[in-house]
Amino acid sequence: MSQVIYARVPDVLKDAVDEYRTERGTTLTSAVVDLLERGLVSTSDAPSVAELELSLATTSAQKTEAEASLRSARLELQTLRSLSERTSQTLGRCPRPDCSRPITGYDLLVTGHCPYCKQALTDLLRLKAPQPEADSDQSRPGGVSERDFLLLLGALGAVVGVAYLTSKS
Numbered sequence: 001m002s003q004v005i006y007a008r009v010p011d012v013l014k015d016a017v018d019e020y021r022t023e024r025g026t027t028l029t030s031a032v033v034d035l036l037e038r039g040l041v042s043t044s045d046a047p048s049v050a051e052l053e054l055s056l057a058t059t060s061a062q063k064t065e066a067e068a069s070l071r072s073a074r075l076e077l078q079t080l081r082s083l084s085e086r087t088s089q090t091l092g093r094c095p096r097p098d099c100s101r102p103i104t105g106y107d108l109l110v111t112g113h114c115p116y117c118k119q120a121l122t123d124l125l126r127l128k129a130p131q132p133e134a135d136s137d138q139s140r141p142g143g144v145s146e147r148d149f150l151l152l153l154g155a156l157g158a159v160v161g162v163a164y165l166t167s168k169s
């Protein structure tokens with residue numbers, strides 16, 4: 001079944017349709033039907049193209065967000081890793097003279113006692129006033145290396161800093 005459409009078209013359009021028809025060696029009617037069908041299909045596809053573009057924009061925004069989260073997570077992991085490494089290092093020795101085994105940042109800050117004799121380590125956290133020469137021996141039993149302790153505090157501070165920045169974002 002078919003019907004007739006009477007339509008007046010500009011010369012340019014008529015010439016273009018003739019060219020299309022000649023190129024394909026088809027009739028004017030077939031050429032017009034073919035072109036009209038294609039035009040209708042692309043018109044009905046238009047909304048879905050807009051939807052695709054919107055979805056693409058949303059996806060790339062989500063990707064950017066995910067990349068930022070990944071960067072921030074990597075930074076947090078790196079900071080935690082360096083704290084963990086710093087925490088497992090020997091800071092000093094057990095204050096009990098008959099023990100004097102190595103004490104780590106973990107023992108000092110987390111468990112609070114010597115892992116061998118269970119001696120409480122809270123005294124080691126008491127910061128001493130700086131004394132010249134005599135106190136500089138870091139391997140002295142019962143002492144904590146001030147330098148190592150400050151490095152541990154620095155690593156701890158970095159973790160607190162990252163946590164703070166994360167809570168702000």
Ligand SMILES: [Zn+2]
Binds near residue numbers: 095099115116117118
């Ligand atoms: Zn001990």
